[in-house]
Amino acid sequence: MTTRLGALRADYLAGLRTYLEDESEAGLAYSYELGRRAMMERLGLLDMAALHRAALDTLVLPAPPSDQPRLMEAATAFFNELLAPFELSIEGYRAALTASEERFQLAVSGAMAGLWDWNPQTDEIYFSPQFKRIMGYEDSELPNERQAHFGAIDEQDFERVTQSLMSHLDRRQVYDVEYRVRTKSGEPRWVHSRGQALWNDSGEPYRMVGWILDITDRKRDEEALRASREEMRRLSAHIQHVREEEKARIARELHDDLGQQLTALKMATSLLESGVRTDQPWPAQSTLNGLYAMIDELVESIRHIAADLHPVMLDDLGLIPAIDNLIDEFSARYGIRVIRHIDPDAIAFNRECRIDMFRMVQEALTNVARHSGASEVVLDIVRADPHCIVRIVDNGRGAAIDGAKGRHSFGLLGMRERAALLGGEIRISSEPGAGFALTAILPLASLEAKDASSS
Template sequence: MASHGKSPGHTLYSQATQRLGAFRRPVPLAILTLILVLAAVVGLWRYVNEASLQTAQARIDRRALRITSDALRELNVMENVLRGASGLLETDLSITQKEWRGYVSHLHLADTLPMVRALGFATANGRFAPISMMTPTGSGIPAVGFDLLGDTARHASLDRAAGTATAALHAIPGDNRVDFELYLPFYKSIEAEGRANVAGFVIAVADVERLFDTVTRREPRVELEVFSGTPATLLYSSNTFGAAAGPTPLVRKTMTLNFGGEPLTLTYSATAEMLGPNDDNASTAVLVGGTASALLLGAIVFLLARDRTGMSGATARASTQSTLNEARMMGIIRSSMEAIITIDENQRIVIFNPTAEQVFDCSAMDAIGASLSRFIPERFRADHARHVRQFGVTGVSDRQMGKLRVLFGLRANGEEFPIEASISQIDDGTGKLYTVMLRDVTERVKADNALRRSRAELRDLSENLQNVREEEKTRIARELHDDLGQQLTALKMDLSSVEQLIQADSSAGGEIIRQLRGMRSLVDKTVASLRRIAADQRPVMLDDLGLIPAIEWLANDFTSRYGINVERHIEPAAIEFNRMAATTVFRIVQEALTNVARHAEASRVTLTIRSDGGHCILRISDDGHGAAKLDAPQRRSFGLLGMRERARILGGSISIDTEPGQGFAVTVTFPVKALQQEETHP
């Protein structure tokens, strides 16, 4: 083809050369070159800076998560101390000041929890809760006799603790410090939990500054500020930067720590330099080196253009200009990282650059003059020809690079591979030329497929973890109920025998008998707690009697604990649940009732199980204060996520209906076939 006159590709280059005639003078051409290269350098410099900023943001995200987790762990440890004290007070509320001091001394709080300033308790009597014990006493610590319910802010926190049976957190700002007060209710007896049976509250006073100094010690280069309430009140600032901070820190991270019903906002900030190695040197090198290269290239272009303009004769100047421009265009095409193919109106190849040679495993000598269909799989050739004809008429194409529409090419060895493509056209006077830019996206497609497989495997892993967790709960519950429960019962019988022997001996003291009776009472309470813990793990009746009796027991236990009535509408014998389906439905109901107890402040719950055609519908609703915008990140509930995942395993779906002040309702829909089909075991 090259031996018969000028090719269409040569004509294209000649026309491009004529359009660049305005830049034949040395100064404009050198300035244009300098501007283009500097624009590329600035773009690369911005990319390096953005990458450095993203790296710094990832570092502060990890450190913020670690500090927040450490703070939550310290608060949980303090809650465990309160639970131990509440167990002591439920057994014997007649403890003296001396005994209480001895108990606090044995906890060694100065070594284990140095942020705890004092530990005490208050007895609740109707509308009053005066402090009975407090050790030690000091500035900012509520004194014995102080009525906690007389303070409106404390009253709300105490009411929250009594309603949820968990620790409630309350921030107390002072002149020189901010203290946290934690309240945990204890009850008249272990079996009589609930708001109406609160006997008092265990109180811990913690120094906020010591608490967060302890958890930030590992990350001294990150500044932490802790806020609470609306409007936000500053509780703590690590003041890491001080006067040397200079400008506003480059990266920030805000997290919410939910504990005791008092959400705390933790704001972390740091400069990129303080977080670790950065890319400032790299960005500076890019900027300096790129600027120098731009100046050098501009000077070279200026000299070449000046030499060119110095040539005598219009014919020589035009010839040199045409040759130079053609060489430049060929250099651009040959150096492109994209495969570039130009075809004529008959779809014959006229340009085939080196990248195209690599992509299609075919030399330009073999490709030029051949039909483009040689590199298109046969099943796509008709569609491609029709697309090119339509593009030639309308100039509109749906093939644009980066639009994620994947096409397919054909290598010389017959191998198909995925590509992205964009097309453009030009009319050189003798006909239209179409230029296609191609990109091999084989690796990206493989990565996408691997990502989809990974997601499927993660879902399978999640389902397996749920099953393993249920099996472990079943084993623990049976061991608690059958083994440890029988041993405690035998211990109780031994205590009774010893008591009878002592009663028979008139010389034995009555004090020993009183202590034995107290030990037997404690064994009774321990057995009751053991059975409750075993039932919480997995009720035996769920395996022995089935789902409906287990849900009835769960509702009755919920009403007994929290004083909230559960109205049930369960269709009898509507569906026969297999073991996996029964476990899933039971856990969803259990999680929903737990959410009601913790967050809803409701007085009534309605539980409905019914069948509708080929579906089973489970609905749990309450008359509490409701919620708004559950999809916001700060309101994300892992309990609801767990319910969704359990429902998904059985092909079900969850919908939530709630508004502030209008209650909260969760509706779960399962296909009946998934609930009844026989389970398969590997």
């Protein structure tokens, strides 16, 4: 350190000597450069003070007293330039920041932050080792050029970042941006960048210091949250819609089906009445049989509408018989064979989970009928501790599974929701032409949790 200090002392002395003669801008710039050099060599402010003191001893003290005030003033200006880089150094910067809460945070996050220090005049830039690490580089790999970082900024954000930088430098607006970058390996990441420029007396920025933080995880969480909120919003809008449709359907069935049957029944009874009034012989058994048949039909219609609303069998007989019944109706209606691998006693399904389980199977079968063109379905409901696995596999045309899909398809979304409510998940595998396989993996703990009665 002494030899470095020695060399610096000689340069400072020479620089100050010239400056005392011409007081040129170039002289001041030279002093500033020496200050930077001293910092890079890890010299401290006390070293600088000693340096200056020695120079004063050599250059100012021997001068005639009448010259001394001017020389002292010039030497002080020269010395201030030497100190400027220290004042602006990151340590100095951080210390100055404790003043405000927000700036305090900068100091706290300093450990994780990657620092940069840029000279807008020369375009020289310094990246700290942590900065390079964030960008996926070894310390020696990333050149100290602005372009080395600018080139890594995602092109969708580039314009915004440069705009923000320019309005900071030109109009002193806050430079605080979040943008996407690509690391050395091409991996996309999000960074948060803040910086503060320093302007000289003529208003030109001569230095800008700042940091970047890797905020990829936060961004990912935000994005996942946003997506799931959006999904929930769509789902609940859909539920409203379905409810309305359901009401309309029930109203139609009540009106068309029950209404008509009741009208017919009323007509038949009024015929009966007119028979009674005109003293005709007591109605024949056949007339009464007709009335009974109508009433039976009415009862059947009501049963049908009610069963559609809520499968009563679920409550009366339990989940597996209700599913068996569902499958029988499905096969009869669509002519699709269903091979079941269900061990009815393997799992003691509790009351709460029944409707969710039932609706999942129902939706899967509806999809098979609607989308697959399959001739055969294999349905498994098996115990695989600690899970219950429900698998519905068809031999139909399958589908391309892509994430973007499903804007308006709520069947699968609803199934996922139900599975999630039970603490499980839905997995789908399918390829066009190769059938569709849907698997619900559900924790037994929530299916079998004790309640008043189990099936």
